[in-house]
Amino acid sequence: MDPLITTPLPAESEADAKGSSLERMLRVLDLFTEADPIWAVDDMGATLGFTRSTIYRYVRELAEANLLFQVEAGRYSLGARIITWDRQLRVSDPLVRAAQALEADFPRWCEQQVWLICRLFKDRVVCIHQTGELFSEVSYSRGSPRPLFLGATSKAILANLTARQHNQLFLDNPADVYASGLGQTWEAFRASLQRLRRQGYVTSAGEVDPGVYGLAAPIFDGDGKVVGSISCVRPIEQRDEPQQPAQGEQILALAQQLSQLMVALAQRGKPLS
Known part of the structure; x- marks a missing residue:
């Protein structure tokens, strides 16, 4: 009993x-x-x-x-x-719905690639949607929380937070900032984030998963506030340096589409037919 x-x-x-x-x-x-x-x-x-x-x-x-x-x-x-709640999130989150609607437009840059849609929840990045295949499971599978300071997926979000948030994160997380490669002083950290923000897209290699290369761009809400990111992760050997700027522009355009559709779906508040 x-x-x-x-x-x-x-x-x-x-x-x-x-x-x-x-x-x-x-x-x-x-x-x-x-x-x-x-x-x-x-x-x-x-x-x-x-x-x-x-x-x-x-x-x-x-x-x-x-x-x-x-x-x-x-x-x-x-x-x-x-x-039950997880299913509710899958069918009702406007960012997930936007990603599902645009999946057919995701570029096929190589055979082994995974597209990740992640949201920012306070100071954690969580994968909310994933599609594609990779030679090994990536640590960003749906529901996996990640820190803000490692990997293109997170850094695309981090770079677009406010200066006040950057300052507080720098003060509260000295070890994480040091490990991120973004600079050991406030001036260097701020300069690195400004550079990533100007570039728009972010790349990383082996920061989160060994042997994996990531390319990411930020997703914004209707007020211009960063809420997440879209990223494509591939084997490092599939990284194509000459094509990186063009692929960066592609993922930026895709992130903009996602942002716009997410906002429209959130305002509509109804599932896709």
């Missing part, structure tokens, strides 16, 4: 009451990863530092909301509601 239902729940301690319940329950959901897809309730509590009564209450509420699913006694995985 499920201990979540049969075990009486003692009063929550003062330490357990710190922070909002929503924030703390989200921390429970964040435990579930590709590496650790199933968790025992007591292990969740120990990892998060929650009392036994608190973790049992949170897991019970999350299970009742179909956000967690009991795979066996006392052990849980993510629930059906998350799968």
Whole structure:
């Protein structure tokens, strides 16, 4: 029998009451990863530092909301509601819908290539749509969060953030800035981003996935705010230096089309027929 239902729940301690319940329950959901897809309730509590009564209450509420699913006694995985939400995003996100509508126009630069559509969520870049084939799986598969500082896909977004955002990111992430190759001082970092912004498209080789070359361009909303990027990743040996400027202009034009269609779809608010 499920201990979540049969075990009486003692009063929550003062330490357990710190922070909002929503924030703390989200921390429970964040435990579930590709590496650790199933968790025992007591292990969740120990990892998060929650009392036994608190973790049992949170897991019970999350299970009742179909956000967690009991795979066996006392052990849980993510629930059906998350799968439903993922499908909802796939069919309703105007950027995904725009990408699907324009897929036939994506250039075929080589046999092995993957097109990625990514969105910026706060300080993370997340792949929301992917099409094509590559010799190995790229780490930008749908749902994979990535940092802002590595790879053409992310740098195309980073370069188009505001000067204030650049300054805050530089102050908050010194190690990431150093590793990015964009400069070790504020002046050098700012100059690198200005250069990428003027160029429009961004390239990288082996920064995220070994042996992979990326070409990316930013996507903007109706107010001119960068919200994501489109990128094409290929084997490094398929990189064609003489063709890079022409391909850069192609991906910039494609990004502009995506931006315009995304805005139109968002305003319309209805699925494509």
